[in-house]
Amino acid sequence: MKDNANILAFITWGILLSSASILISDINQFDFDQFKEFQNWAKTANKSNTWFTSQNAIQWSYYAISAGLFFWRGYLIYGFSYFLSILKEIEKGNYFSHKNIKYFKKIGNIFIWYTVNVLVLRFLLALTNNSTFNFFNELKAEFTFLIPAGLAFYILGDIFKRAKETEEENKLTI
């Protein structure tokens, strides 16, 4: 397991870096699109209208929700970084440490929070865009993976907690 930990850490680093770079490129892309939309809007906007027109409010809520979606994607990547901490603990030989239990529960938390929040934000985004939002289709896409994974990590945390108790008991058996 210790030998595999290095390989797994290497793979995790690869996933982390690639997903972070995808996120950054998406944010960059979004910025460009946003700028173009602003330019178009500025050309056609009625100058006599107040700043907080309904069109503006919709536009801004769209940006805010998109920013929120980027934030949650970043949060998910941050969640993945806990795998590195777990692998570090395994490398040290602390398989059932308190830290590992804590990290598993945090990963579970992050996965579930990400799923719920992204679902809510996508629903709001669909409202601002006046597009149709199919709850079950959204669930089918990527959420079917993340909610069970989050729950699995929660359960894994509990299993590790029990394993730690057993390990301590075993250590105190003379």
Add this chain to the structure above:
Amino acid sequence: MPIIVNLDIMLTKRNMKSKELAEIIGITTANMSILKSGKAKAVRFSTLEAICKALDCQPGDILEFIED
């Protein structure tokens, strides 16, 4: 814990040091101190057998039940 380990008494009776006993029965001094301090959660039959053999005593001489 209502189970008391009277290893100290037996060691004094046999005029033996805990380090010596640990060496005879093949456990570490750290484990011996866990056993003596009453922090141990369980004692293996093989360890108990080795202790009884080394100290020439019965399990009842080492372990005692006192209700809380």
